[in-house]
Amino acid sequence: MASRLDGIPVFELITVAVPAAKYNLVVRAIKRLGEPLYIPLTGLRGLELIIDHDTWVVVDRDLNEIPVLAWTDFEVEDRSSIHEPVSCSLKLYHAHAQIILSQVQEFMGRELENRIAEIKTADEAEKIIPIKKD
16 A cells, blocks of 8 residues: 555654554454455545555545545554654645644544444354254
C-alpha cells in the first residue's frame, strides 16, 4: 500500500502519536482478519479506509482511489511496551482532510471492534458441542 503513495504530492505532513489502544486494535484486527482491510466510510461519500501493517490510507473511490490522508512510517521499534503511543507521519493529500480526521478515527475503531467481535462470536459458536438426542 505504501508504494501506491509514492510520487503523490503531499499537501501537509504532520508527525502525530497514535494512541496505544487505537494502534493495538489495528494490529489485533490485522492478525485476526488478515490484510489489507477495506472499510467503507459510511457517511463520507465515496471514501474508504484501507489498512495494512505499515499504512492506513483513506482513499476516494469515486476519484480513482486517490488518497485523501494516510498514516505512515509507524515507529514501533522504539516502543518499549504496548501501552505507549506510536509515533507516525500523517500525510494530508487534500486541503480539507483534517476536517474528517476524527470521524475516520472513530469509525475505524467502531468498525474494527465490530468485525473482531463477529469473528469471536463465530469462533465461540464453533466450540459449542451439540447435545445428542437419543
